[in-house]
Amino acid sequence: EDVVVRGVAVDKNQVKVAISDLPDQPGTAARVFQNLADADVNVDMIVQNIGRGGVANLTFTVSIDDAYRAERAVGSVIEQFGSGTVSISDRIAKVSVVGVGMRSHSGVAASLFTALAETGINIQLISTSEIKISVAIDVARADDAARVAHDAFNLGASEAT
Amino acid sequence: EDVVVRGVAVDKNQVKVAISDLPDQPGTAARVFQNLADADVNVDMIVQNIGRGGVANLTFTVSIDDAYRAERAVGSVIEQFGSGTVSISDRIAKVSVVGVGMRSHSGVAASLFTALAETGINIQLISTSEIKISVAIDVARADDAARVAHDAFNLGASEAT
């Protein structure tokens, strides 16, 4: 399947909610997201890597408007677990390369990551699907990131929000 | 935007490639994926959470056919970093709920995660986009996962590969 990169999207209005030391057993992720759903919090990226030592780190992003409610919703559920801490980051930018056929192509990831690295932007989170590679970066670098990503894929102007 | 869950997809032929202690600075992710691209390795999920203490953990999934080449490609680049270890997991199943409008809905994540938890399936990786929530789980539970995910969203038969 051929890769077609269609555009770059930038959202400058998000923060990370990072949960560390979540008990790595069936049910913990479910309860976190049920609490968030009950609190009407809209979640964008969800990134969880494999657990070690019986605990896992789970990070998700929300719009700034939802940050306070997200932290409270997570805080109350992890209290019941007896393990876990939640923290809200400074504002981040979510930068996404959108296309088709990207799933099988390490080359698209390599191109995006290289473009960011060459301008000194550190990648904080990575999440991918067949149609989108998303990274979270420092919001202060959002415009640079959009520019170098567009150049990397020979695209026109980006839509920043 | 209304959520419409269209289906569940299951891939039973993947493994996780987990890189721990990757130097958390611009360029490390780029070099890893450039090496993978050069080795013609197709990558599916990429999950990287925020770094702590100057290092980060990055995990991606590949088809079983690509596992050996993936490990060698990653091994050679992390040698140059002087930090980082790579390991290949046992076979995992990637279970995805596919739909539209899912990005803003913690409820869809909650429903999937709850369905898995209620049958005792542990979630190892999570990666999301507007059209897909994907988790990596033990391959031995793949059929159970497909079944409970279908029930959770009132869907028909799944396509398992």
Ligand SMILES: C[C@@H](O)[C@H](N)C(=O)O
């Ligand atoms: C950490 C969390 O994802 C846990 N493994 C669960 O299945 O809920």
Ligand SMILES: C[C@@H](O)[C@H](N)C(=O)O
């Ligand atoms: C860990 C890795 O993602 C690093 N932060 C980078 O930007 O390449």
